[in-house]
Amino acid sequence: MNVIEKLTVHKSERLGECYYTVKHRSGLDVLIFPKKLSTCFAVFGTRFGSADMRFMIDGKKYRLPAGTAHFLEHKMFENADGVNSDEHFAALGAEDNAYTNYSYTRYMFSATENIGDCLAELLRFVTHPCFTEENVKKEQGIIEQEILMYRDDPYERAMDNCLGAMYSSSGVRESICGSCASIRKITPEILYRAYGAFYGLDNMVLSVCGDITPEEVLAVCDRELPESTSAAPRIKREDADEPVAAVKSRTVCRMNVSRPMFFIGVKDIPAKKGEAKLRRGLAMNILNNMLFSGTGEFYNRLLDSGLITPGFAFGYSAGDGFALNYFSGSSDDPELVFELIKEKTSEACRGLDRDDFERCRRASLAQYVRSFDSTSDIADDVMLSAYYSDSDPFLIPEMIESLTFEELSYIPSELFLPERFTLSLVLPL
């Protein structure tokens, strides 16, 4: 059967857009979002993040040093012929990059010409690892400097320390880059083992957005990828035995900062993959805006009293095996901010304002439409919701509209419990 016949078309009348999904014969999930813009953006991702440090293959247990996923991402750009993939992309007039977070690793390029060649290069270099003693050793010096850069960043420190205090055994306890000590334990063998476990094409996804057709994308996949799915190892991530409550309620460190900085986490029970995960994120976005945004009484009271600055931020973050609501900022009295946030969430447990709900839900719909203007944002967002959350991103507006006041009203009393909170402080020296 022609692969084109297997394409599933997803359309949105509201946006006037459509995208396609197909399972390539190699086992790779492919998403194509045609968009008449000058820049084409492609992202090739795997479900392997820094938190994936313990797993089993065929019953055998493996442990990876902290920072392995990120280290592997750095090393993927090296090729057997000694030419770095950065150079291949540059010769094609493209810009390439890669990111690792707790749950996945993504490789990407943006280009305005030679799209087929760029796509081929992306598929080629991510499917052909080349790790040697020499190039692994060389990378340790580079990544050590990256680690030091983040360790000098008080926001990163506050967040890392918060996650470290909240969780008991999840991989999110460790920072994404690992530590200078942990990356020294990484060897070519460890990288090959991790690669073999997580870089099977049936654990990966390709998402492309730009002035390109599904036929053009799939022709490159046909050329560059195997004809059939290889027998992938049966990976089982070791489920961390995480308590619902935060392990520690408070953590403090001192750095060269002008005044105290805080990162407050509220541990949530992560929804399993699928619609529930996406729905929880959308609901929390609306709830956070109702309670803590500039449109509300709380933010303005704290701002006017000088307790917080305009840099006060909040949000909801979730990945495989972890989820949290967070608040961050700087304050002369972060303990009081912490107490006031807890007080506000207690108040929310007693009831929400229906008008606030309607207003924030409407704004959330507008934000959704506004997010479809950039090929990089679209390729990434479509991949995140279609692949990682197993939901059609075009159904998000319906999902937002289907969220009810009653549904949101229930969240505070089951999430904002005192034992779920952790306050992470970075205090001046």
Added chain:
Amino acid sequence: MDYRTYRINDSITLAHIRTDRFKNARLSVTLTVPADEELSPLNSMIIPAAFRGTRRYGSFRAFCRRSEELYAAAISDLNGRSGDCQTVGLRASMLNDGFVSSEDSAAGFSILNGVAEMMGELFFSPLYRSCDLETDKKNRIDGIRARKNNSYSFAKYRFSKLMFGKDPYGIPLNGEENQISRITSDDLWRRREEIIATAPVDVFYCGTASVDEVANVIEKHLCGFKGKSVESLPVAVIKRADKPRSFEEEGLYKQSYLLMGFRTGTVISDREYYAAELMNIILGDSSTSKLFMNLREKKSLCYFCGSSFDEIKGVMAVGCGIDGENYENARDEILLQLDEIKKGNITDAELEMAKHSVGNDCRSAEDHPEDYELFGSEARYFGGPRTIDEYRRGIMKVTKEEISEAAKRVTLDTSYLLRGTLKGGEDDFECD
């Protein structure tokens, strides 16, 4: 995209792009004033302080609510440089009016009109209440003290002060603590009136509205400016550095930062501008640059390193995060790679990659209307290429010899090392 400029009145020039490529429209209003050690801190506060309340929107909360009603439009203040001047104003991103609901549309609701109305309030009807101002001043002073929180930003701040001194480029636009603490509501009022009476105004719009529709909302909400448009903006350029200066300071950080500032002898209006652009890309402004390939990939001295070329001032800065013990090694490697370009040691691949990079940037500008805004401003005020295509064609004609010649005009002005005194990757000041 069809980028055109129109004179709305003596004060306002409108740069307009009509396109339906995007769901979002962009509107910015930029006022240009001299960068001045005394006045810049005040200039920087004129708009942010207005967000705390205007005649119609009495509080920050009221602004946020109105933005939300305007289909989550985002409005923020801007505060930057253009040559030796300071630019202040507002920028907004909003859905095009075609996305409003049929009920709102039937009622004559326009997001563009609503956003322009909010901008008009911020420019012409601020309250500047003393109680709000005191909170704003406290936050601003905290921001100034917090420069040290980010080691790289702090290094750049110190480097700029040391390299440029009393030159407008050395002036921190947000000022210093003692300047902010003295500001009163009366100062803000006076300065706002001076700016409105004297500053030329540039409005940029990109979206589905016609030039007449945009001109209408400007006339309705933004026509109170009284300054005169100008054809050029001042910028003092030093072509060559006299003698390299070297500075070193210590900070309680784990990583050290090296910054090197060069006088390039070339500015945007020069014939050699295109060669200088490529020289900078080949030296350090790409992931295949000489600095990236040698300082990082071959010598493993850093994670981050790069160069940037300020074509208005004619200066190039190189920066990298390193282990302090590798300072001399990194500095020598940077100078060595620049020397390689001076000697003409540029491969065909390096030249082609640099040109490809520019070609890609030029084409992708069509997806980034803000690039057109910047380009238009540089062409108009500083004699740069008139169109993005003219710029691209100029770049494509450059030869290796011209790049080498451009590099030969480069002289080192200032080296600055912020030496991190905390050792190792582990924690030094943990409390628990």
